[in-house]
Amino acid sequence: MLKSFKLLFNCNLVLSRSCSGYVSRMRYLMRLKEDDEACREALKSGNILLYHKLAPLLQKTNSGVYKLACLKTSDLEHILEKVGKDKHFVNESFLLGCTDKGQPQFSLEVGDLDRRALEQECQGLFVDLRRAFFMITGSESALVAKGQALLRWHQTNGFCSATGQPTIRNQSGSFRVCPSSGITYYPKMAPVVIVLVSDGSRCLLARQAMFPPGMYSALSGFCDMGESMEEALHREVAEEVGLEVENLQYSGSQHWPFPQSSFMLACHATVNPDKTQVNIDTAELEDARWFTFEEITEALQNPPRNPKEEPPVFWVPPSYAIANQLIQEWANQQQLSRK
Numbered sequence: 001m002l003k004s005f006k007l008l009f010n011c012n013l014v015l016s017r018s019c020s021g022y023v024s025r026m027r028y029l030m031r032l033k034e035d036d037e038a039c040r041e042a043l044k045s046g047n048i049l050l051y052h053k054l055a056p057l058l059q060k061t062n063s064g065v066y067k068l069a070c071l072k073t074s075d076l077e078h079i080l081e082k083v084g085k086d087k088h089f090v091n092e093s094f095l096l097g098c099t100d101k102g103q104p105q106f107s108l109e110v111g112d113l114d115r116r117a118l119e120q121e122c123q124g125l126f127v128d129l130r131r132a133f134f135m136i137t138g139s140e141s142a143l144v145a146k147g148q149a150l151l152r153w154h155q156t157n158g159f160c161s162a163t164g165q166p167t168i169r170n171q172s173g174s175f176r177v178c179p180s181s182g183i184t185y186y187p188k189m190a191p192v193v194i195v196l197v198s199d200g201s202r203c204l205l206a207r208q209a210m211f212p213p214g215m216y217s218a219l220s221g222f223c224d225m226g227e228s229m230e231e232a233l234h235r236e237v238a239e240e241v242g243l244e245v246e247n248l249q250y251s252g253s254q255h256w257p258f259p260q261s262s263f264m265l266a267c268h269a270t271v272n273p274d275k276t277q278v279n280i281d282t283a284e285l286e287d288a289r290w291f292t293f294e295e296i297t298e299a300l301q302n303p304p305r306n307p308k309e310e311p312p313v314f315w316v317p318p319s320y321a322i323a324n325q326l327i328q329e330w331a332n333q334q335q336l337s338r339k
């Protein structure tokens with residue numbers, strides 16, 4: 001018994017020595033997800049992102065730009081006590097990941113506490129997430145989006161759909177379980193296709209009535225049950241603008257926290273340049289138009305910077321959104337083909 005234990009112990013040592021930093025971090029996170037005690041321990045030396053009614057806390061740096069606020073657990077405990085909350089409230093946090101240096105990261109919803117008092121104590125500002133995407137970097141955006149999505153999922157999955165009984169979270173928040181039925185619920189994302197359609201020299205962008213004024217994006221839509229990505233993509237373009245696309249080219253994927261966590265699958269596609277007449281489904285879209293390379297270049301170079309200022313007449317989603325990536329790729333391709 002002792003011999004086999006020693007062997008196992010040595011194997012683990014060899015494994016951890018031979019593992020790359022990335023592999024070690026992933027193994028560490030895997031353990032935190034599954035081991036409540038280890039996760040509680042990690043929280044003590046972790047960083048926490050704060051959300052007030054799902055709006056993340058940002059802090060202004062000395063250079064005047066905003067960054068995502070990552071509070072040390074011990075500092076947050078102190079702040080909570082100052083605003084009249086028990087410091088053990090930090091244990092409600094959910095595990096998000098860890099930094100390159102192995103520092104665990106968590107998210108915590110503080111919507112029941114006084115927003116102004118917290119902003120003052122933390123020297124920050126709770127900002128609507130869509131607005132925050134224009135204010136922080138890409139890697140911060142991915143983390144803050146994940147944090148919000150996880151909080152929202154837990155807020156809306158507090159009861160078992162089979163028994164109606166309350167579900168209980170594990171310490172990391174990687175699942176909830178109904179003690180009555182034994183059903184385990186895991187956080188979910190809905191698959192969504194997004195496609196930038198080109199006729200060779202122009203690209204097709206559309207807007208929904210709910211978009212902010214002037215913003216146009218690539219065509220998108222939720223996958224139906226049983227559909228492949230390709231089928232969903234052909235169907236969505238046909239439904240929304242009455243066109244048949246060909247030459248699908250996969251570009252990439254992204255988690256998107258709205259409306260309830262989407263898994264975005266992004267592609268390029270083309271239409272026959274002789275068949276570009278759009279026929280809009282007005283129940284879904286307010287407008288859909290073909291944009292030239294010059295219009296796209298101008299929009300990419302002039303994103304709206306200050307939400308208080310009048311936005312440009314035509315603009316595209318922020319650089320973090322995968323729609324922006326598709327538009328960038330198309331513009332780069334056009335530039336190359338024009339040389």
Ligand SMILES: NC(=O)C1=CN([C@@H]2O[C@H](COP(=O)(O)OP(=O)(O)OC[C@H]3O[C@@H](n4cnc5c(N)ncnc54)[C@H](O)[C@@H]3O)[C@@H](O)[C@H]2O)C=CC1
Nearest residue numbers: 190192217220221222256258259262264317321322323324
């Ligand atoms: N990250 C990015 O660059 C972009 C992300 N998106 C996201 O993609 C999502 C889907 O795009 P839409 O064009 O609005 O989809 P859509 O064209 O399928 O229309 C939305 C409608 O689909 C129905 N629907 C079907 N399954 C649904 C589900 N699982 N959840 C919610 N509604 C469902 C509802 O009636 C809803 O009103 C948007 O909510 C948006 O957040 C959209 C464009 C760019």
Ligand SMILES: [Mg+2]
Nearest residue numbers: 219220221284
């Ligand atoms: Mg759509």
